[in-house]
Amino acid sequence: MNHNVTKASPKTYTQDQAFNATLKYFKNDDLAARVWLNKYALKDSQGNIYELTPNDMHLRIANELARVEKKYANPLSADDIFNLIKDFKYIVPQGSPMAGIGNPFQIASLSNCFVIGNDGNSDSYGGIMKIDQEQVQLMKRRGGVGHDLSHIRPKGSMVKNSALTSTGIVPFMERYSNSTREVAQDGRRGALMLSVSINHPDSEDFIDAKLEQGKVTGANVSVRIDDDFMRAVKGDTDYTQKYPIFSDNPKVSKTVKANDLWKKIVHNAWKSAEPGILFWDTIINESVPDCYADLGYKTVSTNPCGEIPLCPYDSCRLLAINLFSYVDKPFTKEASFNFPLFKKHIVAAQRIMDDIIDLELEKIDVILQKIDEDPEIDEVKATERTLWINIKRKAEEGRRTGIGITAEGDMLAALGIQYGSEEGNAFSLEVHKTIAIETYRASVHLAKERGPFAIFDAELEKNNPFIQRLKEADSKLYYEMLEYGRRNIALLTIAPTGTTSLMTQTTSGIEPVFLPVYKRRRKVNPNDKDVRVDFVDEVGDSWEEYVVFHHRFKQWMEVNGIDSSKNFSQEELDDLVKQSPYYKATSNDVDWLSKVSMQGAIQKWVDHSISVTINLPNDVSEDLVGDLYLKAWEAGCKGVTVYRDGSRSGVLISNDDKKEEKCKDSLTSFPVKRPQVLQADVVRFQNNKEKWIAFIGIIDDKPYEIFTGLTDDEDGILIPRWVNSGLIIKSRTDKGASRYDFQYENKRGYKTTIEGLSHKFNPEYWNYAKLISSTLRHGMPIDNIVDLINSLQLDSESINTWKNGVGRALKRYVADGTQAKGQTCDSCKSDKLIYQEGCLTCKDCGSSKCG
Structure with a gap:
């Protein structure tokens, strides 16, 4: 079928036009729509948007890759490529390639x-x-x-x-x-x-x-x-x-x-x-x-x-294969993995990755041209120019690629296999072994068509353990490699796929599902029909509580005839999860030693490495962490990261005994145990066109905790504009979990309570809010906390928006006259910046910057 693949139209779209069309494309997945629009839609430096939906992006990428394909034998057409990458279904160029391929407005590398x-x-x-x-x-x-x-x-x-x-x-x-x-x-x-x-x-x-x-x-x-x-x-x-x-x-x-x-x-x-x-x-x-x-x-x-x-000056570009899409009849008893289609697409993915190297070399030439045209003297430009020449040489000579995956957790669930089980680990190993063999086979065939990477030498590689495993698994492939060489020096990885998984609407990378279900609330409009009203606030607005399902969990429900629009009780939701293939298979459920063993086994078939995190509950011992590290080494892992729930607050502890004592002294104004009731400030702010609100608990005029999220929209919190203070009350739910309510006095003198702040905000905002609140409670200076928030490496655009808002809300609590570290004035470049009423003011030229 012809998809009329043509060059992208120069037509531009408004933010609202693109967002509404993209929201429809992602079937009302607001987060996926915002991530794509903010990070990957083609736009110029003035903010003009040239792509209405991801289909336009896929056309842009397909045209560019097809242009490269025409240089070689047996080229893929733009239509062939478009069908592989459209809808994020099978093959997904990650990050820099997605944003940069065919982008005339950005002088940037395609390397991740x-x-x-x-x-x-x-x-x-x-x-x-x-x-x-x-x-x-x-x-x-x-x-x-x-x-x-x-x-x-x-x-x-x-x-x-x-x-x-x-x-x-x-x-x-x-x-x-x-x-x-x-x-x-x-x-x-x-x-x-x-x-x-x-x-x-x-x-x-x-x-x-x-x-x-x-x-x-x-x-x-x-x-x-x-x-x-x-x-x-x-x-x-x-x-x-x-x-x-x-x-x-x-x-x-x-x-x-x-x-x-x-x-x-x-x-x-x-x-x-x-x-x-x-x-x-x-x-x-x-x-x-x-x-x-x-x-x-x-x-x-x-x-x-x-x-x-x-090695120094080498680079790599990343691409993910969506494993979920190769499960036929997912979530049924007849579910099976389509290995023939999978192998066919692996070959195409490796061709696309090799094409992206050619596009990267073109991008580097543009960067070098830009450096040459810059007005700086040659001495200033020398380091930058030599850097890119070195990078170009390595990319041209080694042609390194980074084929990876996403949706491992959803793939297993769709097959009815529990993540982390012996069966699950065995099936995952089979999948990754297949990727390794077929990707290397594709690279050998590319070498036959296009020539091997410049320094290929089978004699140098003959004793390498990875190459030896390939030889044992497929001797025909090995001897073909001896005859024709290989197009790429190394080929495979498993990267984290944060924004990629948002757009594929699947679990991330090799990881299990984080949560299959959680709750949110939305405002009910007066003209809405057939809606449920859970409560009415003091201004007369009605609100409905609704459940958010992980996309593939919802698909499991639909396959099994379960109406996802039903108003479920918490007990019913718990029972649903127990019936599903996601039961005991979330990131906090999976057996830690099993995950390490799985990583070590799969690592044998990944020539680069694997990005994976072992999630642990807060109460685990240090000895367990040490045992996991030791097990990872013994299992053949190349690296390991352990995250204990809530452990990020540990970044605040000084290793210097004297500083530690000083820090303890500075905490004496804060109680060890959180008071049940805290005075609270309400801070409102705007990010782009979005309205946000923050509730900041105060002790001794200092911030002690912060909760924040969207307001005045169907998913947010609505309180009167005149409310700027109140109380945050900590209580317990029927199941014993912590709950935080906000209470204020209305104009008639009555107390109004907004129940359960934790349920009002996106769960990811809530988790980061707990992290920031922990730094506040440990007495870290507010300006340092603002710096810490700004430094967080967050892949999700919406979380970056949240991060900017939290930083802005907390700046107003920085003591006037505090020196701003590591920043310079936009006007005069002086480093003598101080905080004044939450804004940065230059002592040299007097200019002020807020927000």
């Missing part, structure tokens, strides 16, 4: 991930500053960046400058973190990964750096751990750290108790979810690109989410 670094062990100030500049230049082109700090000499080392001794790693962590926070990418902050080897003498300082208030808030941090260290942990023996790391003739050598350092890593991860762990020997030994280490492909760090280990 970059790693940078210096050759050898250069740790001169010049080398360190070069990395800083390169990081900024990449982030302004939309890329996430990683780099390793193991080359920096440890604290106290002699240096030949006026300082005489080195400051060590931590000050440079803060420098790189601050640079990240300063770079805006189309309304979002840059993303940074900092890593260091456990063999480095400063690794303990690195591990502790983020525990100090307000430090390194712009970066994720991970420790590269080698097998010798892990064996020393298991054997409770000493471990020798060196600088340069692993040197036979180190300038610095330091013996530590492996378990002491290990316990610190585990404690900090338990407390604050960082540092993450990279099992470095596993990464290097399994890495196919590291077979070419002597040719410049030695892996040194990872991208910010850890799923792409890279």
Whole structure:
């Protein structure tokens, strides 16, 4: 069938036109519509919108990919490609490729991930500053960046400058973190990964750096751990750290108790979810690109989410295959996985990924042209220009791709298999093994048609464990690879798919479902018919409580003849979940050791790495976290991140005993146990065209907690405009859960209560509100909290909107005269900015900026 694939029309649309059409496209999924419109719809720098719905975007992408296909044998047509990518059903280019392919208004890279670094062990100030500049230049082109700090000499080392001794790693962590926070990418902050080897003498300082208030808030941090260290942990023996790391003739050598350092890593991860762990020997030994280490492909760090280990100046582009769409007759007894169609589409996905490399090379040429045309002197432009030349060389020479997946949790549920069960792990392994074999087969066939990547050498790869597994699984593929080579140096990953999964309306990446069902409320209009009124507020408006179902849970209901529009009681909802294939299969239900085992088994068939988080309840012990890390190493995982519910508040604890005591002293005005009733301020604000409201609990004139969300719309909270204060009352539901009500006095002197603030807001807003409230309750200075909120790396556009509003609401509580750290005046570039009544005022030129 012909879909009339043509070049995008220059016609523009208003925000309302595009939103309404996109909302219809996503079947009234407001969040998916806003994410697509804000992040991926084609628009120019003036905000003019050129695409009405995602279909227009898919046409744009299909036309560009078809243009590249015409350069090669057996080209896919634009119609072929459109049918593969439309409706986010099968193949989904992720992030930068979706936004950038065919986009004439943005000079940006199509790469999602970059790693940078210096050759050898250069740790001169010049080398360190070069990395800083390169990081900024990449982030302004939309890329996430990683780099390793193991080359920096440890604290106290002699240096030949006026300082005489080195400051060590931590000050440079803060420098790189601050640079990240300063770079805006189309309304979002840059993303940074900092890593260091456990063999480095400063690794303990690195591990502790983020525990100090307000430090390194712009970066994720991970420790590269080698097998010798892990064996020393298991054997409770000493471990020798060196600088340069692993040197036979180190300038610095330091013996530590492996378990002491290990316990610190585990404690900090338990407390604050960082540092993450990279099992470095596993990464290097399994890495196919590291077979070419002597040719410049030695892996040194990872991208910010850890799923792409890279050598300096290499990059990767990401694409996800929607696993749910390959389940025939989902949620029925006849459900089956369509492996023949799946294999066919894997081949097409790898072709598309290879085409995107060609498009990336074109984008880099445009970036280089822009640099050349810039008015700066050549000396200023030199670092940026050399950076992009190096990146182009690696992309052209290695042609690295990042084929991944989304909807693993929904795929299993649709097949009637419980996520995390033995059967579930076995089926997932079969799926990922299939992806590995067919993707590599596709790359071999592309090499036959288009030529292999420039430095392919089968002799260098012959002992690589991943290549050996491919040989054992499919000897024909292996011998074809010997004959024709391979088009791409490495091919596979499993990335987090935050916004991607919102648009596919599925579970994210390899993860299970977060919640299959939750409740919200909406306003009932006077003319609405056949609606249920749950309560009437003091101004006479009627409200109906309704249930929000995870999209595929709702599909399960429909398949089983369950009316999703029915007014369910909580007991009925609980019973529904028990009947469904999502029962005992949410992120908080899945057995932790089973998930680690699953990750380790699947990792054997992913040549890059896997981004996955092990979610733990708040009350787990540190020993359990340590056991999970040890199990992950033994299972063959390349990395692991553990998140204990509520643990993010741990970022506020100082590792310095004196600072800890000082912090305790500053908390004496706040009660250890939350009072049942708090005085509260009501703050209203607007983000774009949306009206928002915040309820801020106050103790001793200081914010103690904050709840916020949309207001004056069908999903929000409506209270009279004149209400600017009241009470937040904590109580318990019938089931013993915490509940927070807002109460105010109306003009007649009667008390009016808005019940259950937690049910009024999107559950994701509520979770982040608890995080911010925890920082308030621990007495962190408000200006530091505002900085912390601004630094949060959040993938969802609506949550970024929430984040901006919370920061704006809290700024008014910053004491007048407080110096604003790390910011400069937009008018005169002075750094002498102070807070005045919630606004930033420049002491040099007097200009003021609010909001």
